[in-house]
Amino acid sequence: MFKNMRLHPKITFAFVTTVIITAMIIIIIANISTNFIFKDFVVQYRTVRLEQWADIFTVHYIQKGGWEGIEDIFEEPGHRRGRGGRLLPGDQIMLADDGGRVILDTRDPVSDNRMLSKTALAGGFPIQVAGIRVGTLFLNPAAPQGTLSLEEEFSRSVTGAILGGGVIAVGLAAVISLFFTRKIVSPLYRLNAGVKEFARGNYKTRVIVDSQDEIGKLGEAFNFMADSVEKSEELKRNMTADVAHELRTPLSILRGNLESLQAGVIEPDPQVISSLHDEIIRISMLVNDLQDISLAEAGKLNLNLLKTDVEDLFNKVFQTFQYEIFLKRIKFEKNVFQEHLILKIDRDKIMQVLINLLGNALRYTPKGGKIVLGAEIKGAHVVINVSDSGPGINSEDLPYIFERFYRSRKEYPKKDGGSGLGLAIARSFIEAHGGYIWVKNNTQRGSTFSFSLPYTASQSSE
Ligand code: ADP
Numbered sequence: 001m002f003k004n005m006r007l008h009p010k011i012t013f014a015f016v017t018t019v020i021i022t023a024m025i026i027i028i029i030a031n032i033s034t035n036f037i038f039k040d041f042v043v044q045y046r047t048v049r050l051e052q053w054a055d056i057f058t059v060h061y062i063q064k065g066g067w068e069g070i071e072d073i074f075e076e077p078g079h080r081r082g083r084g085g086r087l088l089p090g091d092q093i094m095l096a097d098d099g100g101r102v103i104l105d106t107r108d109p110v111s112d113n114r115m116l117s118k119t120a121l122a123g124g125f126p127i128q129v130a131g132i133r134v135g136t137l138f139l140n141p142a143a144p145q146g147t148l149s150l151e152e153e154f155s156r157s158v159t160g161a162i163l164g165g166g167v168i169a170v171g172l173a174a175v176i177s178l179f180f181t182r183k184i185v186s187p188l189y190r191l192n193a194g195v196k197e198f199a200r201g202n203y204k205t206r207v208i209v210d211s212q213d214e215i216g217k218l219g220e221a222f223n224f225m226a227d228s229v230e231k232s233e234e235l236k237r238n239m240t241a242d243v244a245h246e247l248r249t250p251l252s253i254l255r256g257n258l259e260s261l262q263a264g265v266i267e268p269d270p271q272v273i274s275s276l277h278d279e280i281i282r283i284s285m286l287v288n289d290l291q292d293i294s295l296a297e298a299g300k301l302n303l304n305l306l307k308t309d310v311e312d313l314f315n316k317v318f319q320t321f322q323y324e325i326f327l328k329r330i331k332f333e334k335n336v337f338q339e340h341l342i343l344k345i346d347r348d349k350i351m352q353v354l355i356n357l358l359g360n361a362l363r364y365t366p367k368g369g370k371i372v373l374g375a376e377i378k379g380a381h382v383v384i385n386v387s388d389s390g391p392g393i394n395s396e397d398l399p400y401i402f403e404r405f406y407r408s409r410k411e412y413p414k415k416d417g418g419s420g421l422g423l424a425i426a427r428s429f430i431e432a433h434g435g436y437i438w439v440k441n442n443t444q445r446g447s448t449f450s451f452s453l454p455y456t457a458s459q460s461s462e
Contacts, residue, residue, distance in 0.1 A: 008178075008185045015177035016170055023166030027159050034155040050125045050139050053093060057127050061134055067097055070104050094138035096121060103135075187215045191222060203230040228399065235403045242405040246286055246419050250279040289421045293404060296428030303346040303432060310341040310375045310382065317354040317373070321362055328367050335374035343382055343453055349429040350453070353437075356422040357386040357449045364390030365446065381435065381452040389446040393439060401439060402427040426451070 005013070060073055074087065087093065087106065095104035100121050102114040116124075116136070124136035187210070194207040206226055209219040257276055260266045295301045314334050318325075325332050343350075354373075361371050369389040376383055393401060397408045405420040423437075430437045430451045437451040 008181050011181040012174060012177045015173045019169045019173040023162060027162050030158045030162060031155055034158060038154055053139060054125055054127050054137050057137060058129060061129055067103050092140050094141055096136045098134050187219060191219055194222060198226060203233050231400055239404060250282045253279050286419060289425055293424055293428050296432050301432045305344045306347055307342050308345050308347050310343060311336050313351060314373050317358055320355060321358055324362055330365060331370040333372040337376045341375060343455060345433060345453060353426040353429050356426045360422060361386055361388035377455060380455060382455040383450055383452045385448050385450045387448040392441040392447045
């Protein structure tokens with residue numbers, strides 16, 4: 001039943017049920033306390049009153065030497081003030097003498113021959129003078145019934161009041177819960193509709209967020225997810241166009257040159273052949289890059305894990321770029337915080353990552369700038385940083401920089417820019433090793449690309 005119920009009636013139902021249960025518990029507790037505490041109170045109160053009246057009658061008996069003139073007792077102001085005995089509205093006082101004859105009754109006129117049975121006398125309050133029972137006093141002889149009805153009446157009116165209050169509370173609870181659940185649930189309905197629309201492929205769907213509570217945060221999270229899915233879908237859609245675009249330039253160069261050779265416009269001299277060769281290399285590099293990425297994304301990249309000294313890797317990558325570093329008069333620093341830091345990695349792949357990162361750093365760092373290559377142990381990882389003093393990354397590019405073919409708009413038209421695959425390859429290689437890659441802009445100038453690789457101390461000592 002609950003499974004198929006919508007949230008709105010479910011919350012209202014829970015609310016109203018809680019109020020009903022609360023009212024029922026209060027009614028039960030009130031009834032129990034009425035029965036126990038109130039009954040006890042009534043009995044005690046009755047006893048105290050009986051004792052007070054008994055005192056008054058005893059004094060009269062002693063003073064008058066018998067029960068004569070007992071009816072006048074209610075005329076005497078003394079019993080009202082001094083002793084506390086008092087006739088309350090509806091009270092009935094009855095007195096029987098030592099023989100059991102009724103000699104006083106405040107409700108029914110006394111007749112001479114009204115005798116009380118022994119059992120009836122046993123239920124009365126004995127009046128004793130000098131240890132001898134001279135009479136029996138009754139306060140509201142119909143008491144057992146009367147007392148009970150008083151309790152019952154009290155208990156009934158309490159139950160009635162609680163029931164009345166309960167009905168009002170249930171009504172109020174229903175109205176309030178309808179109002180609040182509508183407030184709670186309507187953003188969820190909107191979110192639900194948004195998710196369905198998004199699942200249908202409308203990646204532009206966003207939901208309106210009008211609160212800062214958990215549901216509002218859920219809406220924000222959905223919008224954030226929708227932003228990145230939309231962006232990566234766009235990148236995916238553009239992938240084919242990007243591949244075509246990347247291939248077009250080298251292919252048209254090849255075609256132009258080959259046609260010119262065929263037409264005899266140019267001679268097949270070593271320079272022409274070398275430029276044709278360069279274009280072929282560009283194409284095969286692109287195809288290799290794409291293959292690596294798709295293999296890594298499919299989890300099919302074969303890693304040839306070998307123990308590798310980080311310092312050696314750094315030296316090798318430095319040698320690769322030595323000439324460029326020299327030409328651009330770059331200040332190059334190397335910080336490895338531990339000697340013989342050994343990692344179990346696929347050397348070629350990590351070397352490729354370092355080449356991509358250092359290549360970018362060199363591309364974007366102006367002449368005379370600074371590049372720092374560092375490695376440090378952080379828990380179960382070694383973090384390698386490539387920091388440069390270039391322009392840094394635009395904040396709008398930051399979330400997408402590791403996507404395939406993503407190039408900053410600023411850099412896009414530039415000829416010396418790469419294919420936009422360098423960082424995507426780096427990410428897929430690092431993730432295949434079980435690590436992470438990320439970038440941060442430096443507080444001063446430039447950016448720092450970092451990646452982590454799993455590390456255990458035993459790797460270095462083995
Ligand atoms: P490419 O091969 O075109 O450089 P990448 O994937 O390596 O592609 O880089 C993507 C984009 O990231 C570049 O177009 C550039 O805008 C930006 N980028 C990468 N490295 C740096 C860096 N060190 N400093 C500034 N921008 C960078």
